[in-house]
Amino acid sequence: MTGGGRRYVVVGAGAVGGTIAGLLARAGRDVVAVARGPHLEALQAGGLDLRTPLGSWTVPLPAVGSVAEVGWRPGDVAVLAVKGQDTEALLDDLVAHADPSLPVVCAQNGVANERRALRRFADVHGMCVMLPAVHLEPGVVAAFGDPAPGILDLGRVPSGTDALDEEVAADLAAAGFSSHPHPAILRAKHRKLVMNLANAVVALCGTDALATDAGGELLGAVAAEGEAVLAAAGVDVASTEEDAVRRGDVFRIGEVEGVDRGGGSTWQSLTRGQGTAEGDTLNGEIALLARLHGVEAPLNVRLQQLVGRAAREGWRPGAVTPAEVLAARDA
Numbered sequence: 510m511t512g513g514g515r516r517y518v519v520v521g522a523g524a525v526g527g528t529i530a531g532l533l534a535r536a537g538r539d540v541v542a543v544a545r546g547p548h549l550e551a552l553q554a555g556g557l558d559l560r561t562p563l564g565s566w567t568v569p570l571p572a573v574g575s576v577a578e579v580g581w582r583p584g585d586v587a588v589l590a591v592k593g594q595d596t597e598a599l600l601d602d603l604v605a606h607a608d609p610s611l612p613v614v615c616a617q618n619g620v621a622n623e624r625r626a627l628r629r630f631a632d633v634h635g636m637c638v639m640l641p642a643v644h645l646e647p648g649v650v651a652a653f654g655d656p657a658p659g660i661l662d663l664g665r666v667p668s669g670t671d672a673l674d675e676e677v678a679a680d681l682a683a684a685g686f687s688s689h690p691h692p693a694i695l696r697a698k699h700r701k702l703v704m705n706l707a708n709a710v711v712a713l714c715g716t717d718a719l720a721t722d723a724g725g726e727l728l729g730a731v732a733a734e735g736e737a738v739l740a741a742a743g744v745d746v747a748s749t750e751e752d753a754v755r756r757g758d759v760f761r762i763g764e765v766e767g768v769d770r771g772g773g774s775t776w777q778s779l780t781r782g783q784g785t786a787e788g789d790t791l792n793g794e795i796a797l798l799a800r801l802h803g804v805e806a807p808l809n810v811r812l813q814q815l816v817g818r819a820a821r822e823g824w825r826p827g828a829v830t831p832a833e834v835l836a837a838r839d840a
């Protein structure tokens with residue numbers, strides 16, 4: 510247990526949340542996971558099966574089925590690690606059970622979750638999550654970063670850092686992550702957003718399609734469209750050089766025995782048949798800004814529409830070709 514009564518309530522203990530909760534717990538921090546369905550049952554029955562290139566462990570992890578069951582107390586910090594499409598429902602629940610002064614850290618991709626949280630909570634922190642991880646089986650999470658599992662910088666939203674950021678970063682560092690307080694976290698998160706516009710491509714077209722000429726063309730065009738829209742909207746985005754400097758050689762993608770990495774988080778949503786996907790939060794951010802600023806974003810609009818439909822209708826990765834998506838640009 511950590512001193513000072515700090516407790517990390519990690520809501521959504523999947524790929525990212527499971528890795529954060531599991532490694533914080535292994536480092537002796539006080540952690541509660543909020544999970545649901547068969548994953549909750551597996552956590553409660555046998556703990557978290559956490560696999561990494563550095564080793565695999567069964568981590569005993571206190572787990573409850575909803576934020577109503579947490580028993581919130583002073584010193585708690587909520588770490589949101591659900592996908593963006595689940596944030597609104599979660600926050601509605603959270604606001605009914607936790608004090609409005611609860612610090613909320615959004616360990617999620619995109620930049621929409623912090624705004625959702627700020628409508629209900631005053632003390633909101635964004636986290637830029639560079640943590641390649643997989644959760645395809647109840648109770649099991651694999652994180653591929655080696656030697657650090659990932660980079661988890663955080664800061665207040667809209668800007669600045671405070672004592673909480675310092676404390677969380679120190680606890681994450683003790684758990685093995687690279688984590689720094691970041692005074693302009695949304696700047697970093699917008700750079701990550703540009704990268705995550707590819708999530709829908711990987712999910713729809715499959716990982717093999719990325720090695721094709723059409724796949725490469727699509728990935729480049731989707732990112733370029735995102736950059737152009739963010740520039741038209743006047744958004745402050747970290748440069749690729751700044752991003753590369755921060756990544757440095759903190760981690761590379763390692764091997765985890767017995768686990769195939771497959772694709773990113775949206776690919777995992779389709780592979781698991783989750784029924785929803787994160788397109789509205791990721792490509793939808795570009796669609797939103799394009800509409801607000803009078804510019805076009807046909808590729809991101811198409812990806813948002815397709816990945817939502819794919820999740821609803823149970824399509825598997827590979828159901829769509831890059832050429833089919835590129836056709837939206839040429840229509």
Ligand SMILES: NC(=O)C1=CN([C@@H]2O[C@H](COP(=O)(O)OP(=O)(O)OC[C@H]3O[C@@H](n4cnc5c(N)ncnc54)[C@H](OP(=O)(O)O)[C@@H]3O)[C@@H](O)[C@H]2O)C=CC1
Nearest residue numbers: 521523524525544590591595617618638640641642644774
């Ligand atoms: N996976 C990765 O490599 C990376 C992911 N990210 C980002 O991290 C965030 C989380 O993604 P990821 O970890 O992949 O997602 P996962 O689907 O693996 O984990 C999210 C978990 O949250 C659960 N959940 C959703 N709503 C609730 C709720 N109200 N109460 C309890 N549990 C809930 C989900 O359950 P259920 O399965 O039932 O839906 C799921 O188990 C996303 O924003 C993603 O883009 C960032 C970097 C890398």
Ligand SMILES: CC(C)(CO)C(=O)C(=O)O
Nearest residue numbers: 618640641642773774775
């Ligand atoms: C960068 C990447 C693809 C790492 O897995 C990611 O952020 C995601 O899966 O959402």
